[in-house]
Amino acid sequence: LPDARISPVARHLLGLYxxxxxxxxxxxxxxxxxxxxxxxxxxxxxDHRFSxxxxxxxxxxYGRQDMYEAYSEDTASIPGFGDFxxxxxxxxxxxxxxxxxxxxxxxxxxxxxRFARRLLSENARTDVGQLLGVDWLNVNPxxxxxxxxxxxxxxxxxxxxxxxxxxxxxxxEISEALSLNRGKHLFKTGVQVRRLQLNSVLDLLxxxxxxxxxxxxxxxxxxxxxxxxxxxxxxxxDNPMALRSTSLGAYLQDxxxxxxxxxxxxxxxxxxxxxxxxPTNRMSTLNWTSESIVPVGTNGVSRSGLKPDRNxxxxxxxxxxxxxxxxxxxxxxxxxFDSGMLEVNxxxxxxxxxxxxxxxxxSMQGLLTLQKPFPVTNGY
Numbered sequence: 001l002p003d004a005r006i007s008p009v010a011r012h013l014l015g016l017y018x019x020x021x022x023x024x025x026x027x028x029x030x031x032x033x034x035x036x037x038x039x040x041x042x043x044x045x046x047d048h049r050f051s052x053x054x055x056x057x058x059x060x061x062y063g064r065q066d067m068y069e070a071y072s073e074d075t076a077s078i079p080g081f082g083d084f085x086x087x088x089x090x091x092x093x094x095x096x097x098x099x100x101x102x103x104x105x106x107x108x109x110x111x112x113x114r115f116a117r118r119l120l121s122e123n124a125r126t127d128v129g130q131l132l133g134v135d136w137l138n139v140n141p142x143x144x145x146x147x148x149x150x151x152x153x154x155x156x157x158x159x160x161x162x163x164x165x166x167x168x169x170x171x172x173e174i175s176e177a178l179s180l181n182r183g184k185h186l187f188k189t190g191v192q193v194r195r196l197q198l199n200s201v202l203d204l205l206x207x208x209x210x211x212x213x214x215x216x217x218x219x220x221x222x223x224x225x226x227x228x229x230x231x232x233x234x235x236x237x238d239n240p241m242a243l244r245s246t247s248l249g250a251y252l253q254d255x256x257x258x259x260x261x262x263x264x265x266x267x268x269x270x271x272x273x274x275x276x277x278x279p280t281n282r283m284s285t286l287n288w289t290s291e292s293i294v295p296v297g298t299n300g301v302s303r304s305g306l307k308p309d310r311n312x313x314x315x316x317x318x319x320x321x322x323x324x325x326x327x328x329x330x331x332x333x334x335x336x337f338d339s340g341m342l343e344v345n346x347x348x349x350x351x352x353x354x355x356x357x358x359x360x361x362x363s364m365q366g367l368l369t370l371q372k373p374f375p376v377t378n379g380y
Contacts, residue, residue, distance in 0.1 A: 007227025009132050009370040013149065014225070016157050018079060031079060033070030040064045053099040063089040072121065072160035081146065081159055086118040103181035107190075109174070116168040121145040121159040128207075136234075136374050139206050142166070148209040152220025161209055167200040186255040188267075194247040196276070198342055201240050204350065205357070208234035210373055216362070227370035232360040234374050239354040241346055245276040247339045253316065260322075267316035271337040275304030276345045283348035293351050305348050312337040 020027035045059040065087040072083040092112045099105055123145040129137030137147065145159040177190035211231040212223040223230060253267030283296045285305035297303040318332030349355060360374055368375070 001222060001225055006225045007370050009134060010225050010227050012132060013146075013157065013370075016078070016080060016146070017155075031070075031077065033079065033082075035070060036068040038064075038066045055097045057093070057095040057097075059091075059093045059095075061089075061091040063087075072163060077155040078157050080122060081157065082122045083160065083163060084118075084120045084122065084124070086120075088114075088116040090114040105179045107177040107179075109177075111171075111173040111175075113171040113173075114168065117165065119163060119165040121163040123159060124164065134371060136372065137207060140203065142201070143203040143206050145207060147207040148205075149212070149224075150210070151212045151224050152214050154221060154224075158209075159207065161205050161207070162202065165200070165202050167198070167202075169199075170197040171195070172197075184257045188251075188253040188255075190251055192247075192249040194339075196243075196245045196247065196339070196342075198241060198243040198276075198346075200242075200346070203237055204355075205233065205235040206237055208232060208374065210370075216367070228362075229360075229368040229370070229373050230362065232368055232373045233357060234360075235355060235357045237350075237355045239282060239349040241349050242278050242280065242282070243276040243342050243345055244279060245339070245342070246274045248272045248274075262322070263320045265316065265318035265320075265332070269314040269316065271312040271314060271339075272308075272310055273337075273339045275302065275306040275308055276342050277303040282354060283345065284351040284354065285348045296348065304345060306344065 018029045021030045022028050041061070041063045043059070043061045045057070048056045048058075050056065065085065067085040067087075068082060069085065070079060070082045071077075072081065090113070094110045096108045097105065120142075121144075124142070125144060127141075127144055128146050129135065129139070142164055145163070146157070148156065148158040148161045150156050172195040173192065175190060175192040177188065180187040209232065210229045212220045212228070213230040214220040214223055215230045216223050216228045217226055249269060249271050251267060251269040253265065256264045256266065258264060278296070281295060281297045281303060283305060284293050285296055285301060286292075287294045287299050287301055290299065294301055296305045314335040314337060316332070316334040318334075319330065321329045323329055358374065360368055362368055366375070
């Protein structure tokens with residue numbers, strides 16, 4: 001290619017590829033990545049016995065992890081596009097136990113759990129748009145970095161398209177349990193309430209993704225040097241996530257000693273998880289009646305976009321049978337319901353109008369270029 005034909009932007013990006021580390025016919029780059037990790041943890045616990053009947057336990061735990069990963073999820077061969085992980089965890093518990101009688105014990109627990117993660121690209125402090133002299137990388141400073149670029153026959157370069165991830169989850173819990181020993185029957189009953197909170201930012205594909213297939217000049221690298229992408233896509237996002245949900249549970253169990261050798265456990269648990277909602281109703285979902293994307297809480301769509309499930313009855317059955325002095329046969333059966341990890345609801349943040357994905361390709365109206373890979377007229 002004549003030097004004058006090489007795109008200035010491509011010339012800079014080509015410098016992101018490392019030099020070969022081996023000589024000979026096959027001059028390859030051999031990666032020797034180093035991962036750095038710093039872990040710290042602190043725990044404190046206090047147990048206090050007020051009387052023969054009253055016991056109190058207070059516990060607090062804190063953990064931190066700072067890590068550098070040489071490669072993020074979708075960049076597995078070229079250095080310089082790893083990520084920085086900062087995790088912070090907190091856990092607290094207050095447990096008060098009171099003996100109400102010789103055969104009755106009451107237990108009250110109050111708990112809190114928090115997990116916070118900041119997952120940033122390696123070049124999160126570099127304004128690449130200004131560095132390259134282009135205006136299509138004018139992104140929020142938290143999303144600074146290189147776009148994802150795929151060149152046919154070459155290794156992929158650029159940041160992970162799913163970065164940054166900023167997330168914090170809080171769980172508040174209170175539970176009450178009562179145990180009653182009535183000879184051959186040991187009854188246990190209790191209730192549990194959990195409040196779940198999620199606050200998160202995921203700037204998916206906001207830096208864009210460019211592909212150079214060789215369809216225009218015959219090879220992927222020549223398309224790249226000329227600055228002619230054969231395919232491009234980019235997202236515009238203003239969709240911070242904030243979900244709230246409440247989980248309720250209640251149970252009753254009987255451990256029945258039928259004989260010195262056989263014990264049956266019979267129980268029933270009820271679960272109800274409120275469909276997660278956003279206090280500001282920023283989610284959008286499909287309205288099956290109108291066949292259109294609508295904001296939640298409008299046009300007959302619930303604020304969560306989901307229907308509640310109120311019939312979660314979970315029976316339990318177990319047995320312990322002593323065959324002889326050295327052998328015990330145990331078995332059990334149960335139904336269990338999970339409150340989930342809010343994946344279904346977070347997907348509703350990635351719909352218009354707060355999240356829009358545009359696809360671009362060369363057409364009769366003109367080619368895509370590294371100076372203007374996302375033209376208004378060529379996008380869908």
